[in-house]
Amino acid sequence: MTYIERRGIYFRKAGKHNTDILLSIVREYVEKEGIEDIVVASSTGETGAKASEVLKGYNLVVVTPCFGFTKNGATELIESYKQSILSNGAKIFMGTHALSGVERAIRTKFGAIQPLELIANTLRLMGEGTKVCVEITLMAADAGLIPVDKDIVAIAGTAEGADTALRIRPANTIRFFDLKIKEVIAKPLSF
Numbered sequence: 001m002t003y004i005e006r007r008g009i010y011f012r013k014a015g016k017h018n019t020d021i022l023l024s025i026v027r028e029y030v031e032k033e034g035i036e037d038i039v040v041a042s043s044t045g046e047t048g049a050k051a052s053e054v055l056k057g058y059n060l061v062v063v064t065p066c067f068g069f070t071k072n073g074a075t076e077l078i079e080s081y082k083q084s085i086l087s088n089g090a091k092i093f094m095g096t097h098a099l100s101g102v103e104r105a106i107r108t109k110f111g112a113i114q115p116l117e118l119i120a121n122t123l124r125l126m127g128e129g130t131k132v133c134v135e136i137t138l139m140a141a142d143a144g145l146i147p148v149d150k151d152i153v154a155i156a157g158t159a160e161g162a163d164t165a166l167r168i169r170p171a172n173t174i175r176f177f178d179l180k181i182k183e184v185i186a187k188p189l190s191f
Helices: 016-033 046-054 079-087 102-110 115-126 128-142 173-178
Strands: 009-011 037-041 059-065 091-095 152-158 160-169 180-188
Touching: 009 016, 016 046, 016 152, 016 160, 016 180, 037 046, 037 128, 046 059, 046 079, 046 152, 046 160, 059 128, 079 091, 091 128, 102 115, 115 128, 128 152, 128 160, 128 173, 128 180
Parallel strands: 009 180, 037 059, 037 152, 059 091
Antiparallel strands: 152 160, 160 180
């Protein structure tokens, strides 16, 4: 046979209201596929705390934005969510966005878009969650928190919560074009 038939889930609308069902879908998927490593985007930690409960026992990495991302010198990560994530055995990685960082500062100051933001905007053609899934996979791989030699599942969302899950073969940022989006597990149709 020259093809494989797979089932993807498509939410009618993007948003936080999809979080619980998405985490349930991912739990079922990783159990069936034998995937051990999962990354999830979470700014305040709310989605990360939910994921750490539903996906307890997996190598779960909650990726949060760096200090100063929205407010100079401050983090968005809420302490109670942080404690919940850690007590459930998940890891937290806080760092600069792999697909913006200094380039966003250049655009803001000088109005010139750079290659990383072009890549980010191209990935957004499939939704904000797709872009974030790729970005957090790069960040977690660069930190050595996930393997680069086997598939992982990345979870992200549109603004808040989670509505996108992708199966990805990770790569380090320096080898960006080795990263492969292998399967769309779930994503919104409307975004």
